[in-house]
Amino acid sequence: MSTDTKFVHLAWQREEKMLENVRYPMGSDATGNLSRLFGVYDEETGLALRGTFIISPEGKLLNSEVNFYNLGRNIDELMRKFKANLHLAKNTNKVCPSKWKDEGDKTLTPSAKLVGKVYEALK
Amino acid sequence: MEEVCCCLKVGQDVPDFSIETFEASKGDFGEISLETQKADRKWTILFFYPADFTFV
Numbered sequence: 001m002s003t004d005t006k007f008v009h010l011a012w013q014r015e016e017k018m019l020e021n022v023r024y025p026m027g028s029d030a031t032g033n034l035s036r037l038f039g040v041y042d043e044e045t046g047l048a049l050r051g052t053f054i055i056s057p058e059g060k061l062l063n064s065e066v067n068f069y070n071l072g073r074n075i076d077e078l079m080r081k082f083k084a085n086l087h088l089a090k091n092t093n094k095v096c097p098s099k100w101k102d103e104g105d106k107t108l109t110p111s112a113k114l115v116g117k118v119y120e121a122l123k
Numbered sequence: 124m125e126e127v128c129c130c131l132k133v134g135q136d137v138p139d140f141s142i143e144t145f146e147a148s149k150g151d152f153g154e155i156s157l158e159t160q161k162a163d164r165k166w167t168i169l170f171f172y173p174a175d176f177t178f179v
Contacts, residue, residue, distance in 0.1 A: 001142070004175045006152050009145035012175040025144035025155055029171075034140055039130030040171050048171040055137050055167040059157060064133050072179035073170075082168065 001027040003035065003048055040066055052078055054085060097122060 004012075009026035013019045027034075029048065035041035040051035050067040063081050067073060084096040087103060094107040099122075108114060108121055131137060141156035160167045 001169055001171045002174055006143050006145045008175045010152075013145065013147045016176070019147070022147040024170075025146050025153060027142040027144050027155060027169075029142060034142060034169075035171060037131060037138070037140070038169065038171070045173075047173040050173070051169070051171040053169040053171075055157070055160075055169065057161060057164040057166055059137050059139075059161050061131055061133055061135055061137050069173055070179070078168070082166070085166070 001029055001034070001048070003029050003032055003041075003046060005030050038064075054082060056085070056089065 002009075006026070006028045009028060013022055013026065029035050032041045032046065032048075035048040035051075038051055038053055040049040042049060047069075049069065050071070050073060052063070052065045052073055053061060054063040056062055062085055065073070065078075080101055083102060084100055087107070088094060088096060091107065093109055095110055096105075096107055097118075099105070100107065106122055108118065114121060137157060139156065139158045141154060141158070144153045144155050145151075146153045157167065
């Protein structure tokens with residue numbers, strides 16, 4: 001998603017070999033309205049900052065990450081968050097700790113018993 | 124403190140939106156709307172970047 005038009009998306013995807021395997025839809029936010037809604041529109045340049053947002057099937061915004069122009073995003077961290085969201089959608093009484101990476105890793109079940117005992121629960 | 128940001132926050136419902144797309148998988152133009160994504164029970168990842176033909 002950028003403030004380019006769909007025509008420029010087409011031209012870039014066809015020209016740049018790095019993009020030859022792109023399968024996701026490339027969205028055009030030429031008005032900047034969607035970028036403004038998510039708080040990533042830079043009024044001075046007319047460009048969008050590097051924002052990543054995960055929205056649930058119910059339409060709820062669950063994650064938000066924004067980098068300045070000069071720092072690319074890490075796809076492993078995006079996938080970690082996405083997998084965690086899937087896991088948490090199915091296991092609504094659980095929470096995923098910061099080191100959770102994939103299915104099978106330890107989760108926590110918040111309760112009075114767990115207070116002050118996170119270290120032991122994660123051992 | 125004065126409220127300076129009126130944008131969405133994590134935990135809020137995203138209002139329906141619709142955008143024009145280039146669908147590289149079909150080599151054609153298309154459209155995506157959050158309403159359709161929700162009706163299809165799909166997750167949505169929005170990935171903003173500054174400009175086509177740039178570098179990172």
